[in-house]
Amino acid sequence: MKSKVLTVLTTLIVGCATPMPMVKPTQADVDRAKTKWENADLASLQLGYTIYSEKCGNCHKLYRPAQFSEKKWLNVIPKMAAKANITDNEQQLIREYLLTMRENK
Numbered sequence: 113m114k115s116k117v118l119t120v121l122t123t124l125i126v127g128c129a130t131p132m133p134m135v136k137p138t139q140a141d142v143d144r145a146k147t148k149w150e151n152a153d154l155a156s157l158q159l160g161y162t163i164y165s166e167k168c169g170n171c172h173k174l175y176r177p178a179q180f181s182e183k184k185w186l187n188v189i190p191k192m193a194a195k196a197n198i199t200d201n202e203q204q205l206i207r208e209y210l211l212t213m214r215e216n217k
């Protein structure tokens with residue numbers, strides 16, 4: 113029993129110490145993104161991924177795209193963009209990345 117608790121604790125601690133790598137966009141994601149944003153391509157999604165990884169994990173852990181509903185992300189991103197001090201263009205790239213990848217199942 114005790115060792116089981118320890119295992120769980122260790123897993124949790126190690127899990128928090130190593131940042132979860134975010135899902136990287138692939139061509140299948142691009143196809144989905146294009147149904148919403150015709151200018152989206154692999155480069156723009158990957159740029160969104162990079163900006164998100166670099167600018168959004170400084171104050172808290174990076175949330176996974178699937179962690180929140182589309183509505184929630186649309187509400188949160190502008191607020192957080194102000195905190196992260198990013199441009200409107202960067203904010204849009206993050207939005208496209210997160211909303212595309214949250215449907216990556």
Ligand code: HEC
Pocket residue numbers: 164167168169170171172175180188189192193195196198206
């Ligand atoms: C300067 C610090 C800072 C930066 C940079 C930052 N955040 Fe946050 N974030 C916070 C704080 C503080 C909270 C919790 C309080 C709140 O919701 O305002 C939070 C909460 C969140 C939440 C959780 C909201 C909820 O209701 O559970 C999400 C999602 C989020 N941030 C996304 C982002 C994204 C995306 C970016 C990059 C554009 C980002 N954050 C950059 C400080 C930051």
